Amino acid sequence: MAMHLVQLGSASARRVALVEEPHLRCLVGAASIYELALYCLEHALSLGEYARSLATGEVLTYDEVYGGNSEWKLLTPVDVPEEPSRLLVAGTGLTHLGSARQRQAMHLADAPKADVPMTDSMRMFEWGVERGRPAEGEIGVAPEWFYKGDGSVLRAPFAALEIPDHAEDGGEEAELAGVYVIAQDGTPWLVGMAQGNEFSDHKFEKRNYLNLAGSKLRECSLGPELVVGAGFGDVRGEVRIERDGSVIWQKSIASGEENMCHSLANLEHHHFKFAGHRQPGGVHVHFFGADALSFGDGVVLRDGDVMVVAFEGFGRALRNVVREVAKTAQPVRVRSLA
Missing domain, CATH: 3.10.330 (Vcp-like ATPase; Chain A, domain 2)
Structure with a gap:
């Protein structure tokens, strides 16, 4: 149990x-x-x-x-209180059967209707469909991978997720995430799973898919509960956006291996195949991807909106408020130590 x-x-x-x-x-x-x-x-x-x-x-x-x-x-259901740099937050995209359609539509929104090319995102998704679920003992195709930050980007349930002053947008991504700890011999161990909000800048990404890396460098949230021994077959849930006490958008969501083109084992292999991801004592929070975004339905989040993520079997809902930081025209200045 x-x-x-x-x-x-x-x-x-x-x-x-x-x-x-x-x-x-x-x-x-x-x-x-x-x-x-x-x-x-x-x-x-x-x-x-x-x-x-x-x-x-x-x-x-x-x-x-x-x-x-x-x-x-x-608090977040995992952290390294004295040394947040020991925790790495990352994830994989284009893993869910519904995710590629939203990504394809997002990148082709301004394309002429008569000219609808296959995007690199859709190609990567199709590779996952073809070779993302290898047989036991074999290695499948690598998924899309992204880095979000160290433990300092994790925010607790009910905490604000900030749209920074340099961002173009901020949007929820309702996902499940695995929490891993690395043993002294370098072996990754799954501690448990939690529901999460892998908050990112979809408007910046939409300009060009090569902006994906920068769009992911944002705060995110996890919890409230870490589920040890969680099932990851067919996990259903709901994501919604509340504004001024009313629900302005909601959608059913589906995660787990039955709803993904990659197996969990394949996702884990391609994250932990890198020696740098197997440092003893390290902690990894790995987001497994989403299949529904409010941004894909034209919703623009604003200051004060509440994002709610709830997966069946993962405890109480994860709630976070959007906080938009005032824009500034001042660049970051680097000083010389010469």
Whole structure:
């Protein structure tokens, strides 16, 4: 049975808690899921069994924490508190059967109707359909890959996701993400999965697909719950945008291997094949892609909008507000140390 964990913070302390709806049962002696994972790797323990053995602490009311009426606040379900640079946030795109159609339409929106070429994005998607699910022991085609930042870009549930002053836009991407820790021998271990909002700049990307890399260098959010032992077959959910208390856009979403052109094993291989991604003690948050975007339906998010991501079996909904930073005409100046 899957186990759900959350990380909590107060003005002076941190905790890990086991979700036992409608309560949170605190783990004794555990301040982070990261330290729990490292301990389990060092002592060859099951994370699920070890966490349950520690779940003998204070019992909190989940509604109070989730509603912001407690001294305890939800944190991201994984972090490296003292060294955020040890955490790498990345992802793969064009993985879902619905994602390529939106990308193709986005890049060809201004093209003459009589001239609709196949974009590089669609080619990459078709390669995934043909060779993204290799047989056991074989290696399939590489997916699209992107880098988002280190642990400093992760934002907690209910926190604002900023559209920076240099950005053209900001848009939600409702996804599932894998959380991995690297053992001392360089082996990647899956700790669990969480729902996430892989926030990015679709308007900047639309100008030219080569802008994809820059469009992804944005804040993102994860949680509230890390699901240990999560199923990843056919995962259904919903994403919506709320403005001034009303829903202005919503859509059903589908993730998991049954709805993707790449297998999970293939995505994991092509991320961890790089030696630099297998540094002992490292943490990886890897987004697996989305199949529905409000931007694809012409929605432009603005300051104060609330983005809501909810996947069945992954706990309470992830909510974040859009925060638009005032534009500035001042360039970043580099000083010389000569």
